[in-house]
Amino acid sequence: MDQIAIAILGAAAAWLSQSRDPAQARWACIFGMLGQPFWFYAAWQAG
Numbered sequence: 001m002d003q004i005a006i007a008i009l010g011a012a013a014a015w016l017s018q019s020r021d022p023a024q025a026r027w028a029c030i031f032g033m034l035g036q037p038f039w040f041y042a043a044w045q046a047g
Helices: 002-017 028-034 036-046
Strands: none
Touching: 002 028, 002 036, 028 036
16 A cells, blocks of 8 residues: 555656646645655565
């Protein structure tokens, strides 16, 4: 589950960061930050 969330949120952040519409591009950092708890949990579980 965590790897799916990392992939989806990371891809969304990358896609939004390349948007020509500034209203959409501003959401890229939000989606990137939403993925961070999943990264932390995956790293914690891996030890």
